[in-house]
Amino acid sequence: MDGKSLFITFEGIDGTGKSTQVAILAERLRAFGFACVETREPGGTVVAEKIRELLKSIRAIRWSAEVEILLLTAARRDHVDQIIVPALKSGKIVICDRYLDSTRIYQGLSDSKIRAVIEDIHERIIGISPDLTFILDLSPCLALERIRGRGIDDRYFESYGDKIELLRQGFLDLAREHPERCLVVDASLPAAEIADIVYGEARKRCE
Ligand code: TMP
Numbered sequence: 001m002d003g004k005s006l007f008i009t010f011e012g013i014d015g016t017g018k019s020t021q022v023a024i025l026a027e028r029l030r031a032f033g034f035a036c037v038e039t040r041e042p043g044g045t046v047v048a049e050k051i052r053e054l055l056k057s058i059r060a061i062r063w064s065a066e067v068e069i070l071l072l073t074a075a076r077r078d079h080v081d082q083i084i085v086p087a088l089k090s091g092k093i094v095i096c097d098r099y100l101d102s103t104r105i106y107q108g109l110s111d112s113k114i115r116a117v118i119e120d121i122h123e124r125i126i127g128i129s130p131d132l133t134f135i136l137d138l139s140p141c142l143a144l145e146r147i148r149g150r151g152i153d154d155r156y157f158e159s160y161g162d163k164i165e166l167l168r169q170g171f172l173d174l175a176r177e178h179p180e181r182c183l184v185v186d187a188s189l190p191a192a193e194i195a196d197i198v199y200g201e202a203r204k205r206c207e
Contacts, residue, residue, distance in 0.1 A: 004091070004206060005087070005088040005089070005090075005091050005092060005093065005094075006088075006093045006094070006131050006132065006202070006205055006206060007084065007088060007093075007094045007096070007128065007129075007130045007131050007132075008025070008093065008094065008095045008096070008130060008131065008132045008133070008134070008202060008205075009095075009096045009097075009098065009099040009100075009101065009130040009132075009133045009134070010022055010095075010096070010097050010098070010133070010134050010136060011098060011099070011101045011102060011105075011133055011134070011135050011136070011171055011174075012135055012136035012137060012138065012168075012171055012187065013138065013140065013143055013164055013167050013168050013171070014143060014147060015138065015142075015143030015144060015145075015146040015147040016136035016137070016138045016143055016146075016187040017136060017138075017146070017187055017191060017194065018097050018098070018136055019040070019097050020191055021134065021136065021191070021194060021195060021198055022038055022040075022095050022096075022097045023038065024191070024195040024198075024199075025095055025195065025198050025199060025202060026038045026095050028195070028199050029093055029095075029199075029202065029206070034093055034206060035090075035091070035092040035093065036092060036093045036094075036095055037083065037084075037087040037092050037093070037094045037095070038095050038097075039079070039083055039084070039094065039095070039096050039097070040096060040097035040098060041072075041075065041076060041079065041096060041097065041098045041099050041102065042055055042071075042072055042075040042076070042098075043075070043079070044075075044079040044082075044083050044084075044096075045075075045078045045079050045082045045083060047074075047075070047078045048074075048075035048076070048078050048079045051071050051072075051074060051075040052075065054071065055068065055071060055072070065107040065108070065111065065114050066114070066117075068106075068107050069103060069107050069114070069117065069118060069121065072103055072107070073121055073125055073126070076099075076100075076126055077125055077126060080126055080127075080128055084096070084128060085128065088128075093202075093206070096130070099130060099133075100118075100122055100126070100129065100130075101133060101135075101171065101174055103118050103122075104118055104119075104170075104174060105167055105170040105171055105174065106167065109166060109167065109170045110166075129181075130181060131181060131205060132181055132183070132201065132202065132205050133175075133178070133181050133182045133183070134182075134183055134185055134198055134201070135171050135172070135174070135175050135182055135183065135184045135185065136185055136187040136194070137168065137171065137172065137184050137185065137186060137187055138168075138186075138187035138188055139168075139188070140164040140165055140168060142187075142188055143164070143187075144164075172184060183201055185197055185198065
């Protein structure tokens with residue numbers, strides 16, 4: 001089906017089920033004939049996946065927000081050039097697990113000067129913003145329970161400590177700042193229920 005191109009992102013703290021919802025949404029849209037590209041950040045291209053590995057490997061050390069922003073921007077620019085823009089130009093729906101809002105929150109939350117740098121870099125070097133963003137909202141307690149349930153190393157999550165609640169609130173604030181594109185979804189609901197809400201909203205934007 002030839003559709004209107006659409007750029008959808010999923011955001012939220014770790015453990016909210018974003019990756020699951022990306023996969024379900026893509027599958028449901030494809031079943032109705034929409035061409036979809038599923039992707040993620042940091043990552044999505046060979047170079048950006050290398051940068052993802054680098055960022056993940058240094059998690060225990062934690063570089064400065066500035067260094068992380070530069071690495072994330074390099075990864076994002078490559079991702080935008082090679083995957084996101086070509087897919088949108090050919091009328092596809094791009095569904096991305098994390099994007100700029102994650103940088104705004106993870107790197108920029110606690111420092112308004114850094115947040116301004118993120119906005120500036122985005123405007124000058126990246127340029128493209130999502131049409132629709134699902135913010136999956138969950139209490140840090142439940143999120144941590146899910147991460148542990150998946151057998152994933154939770155040291156990084158735990159290293160944020162009390163900051164996780166601030167990150168969560170940061171995402172909710174972003175949703176209030178950008179009501180035209182952001183929809184907050186209660187991530188404590190069963191996955192199938194979340195998928196229905198997400199699919200309904202996405203379809204409205206595909207018409
Ligand atoms: P995830 O893809 O498994 O959620 O892991 C990505 C991690 O990278 C997650 O902890 C959030 C973090 N991240 C940032 O800190 N800034 C960013 O801009 C992005 C896209 C991710």
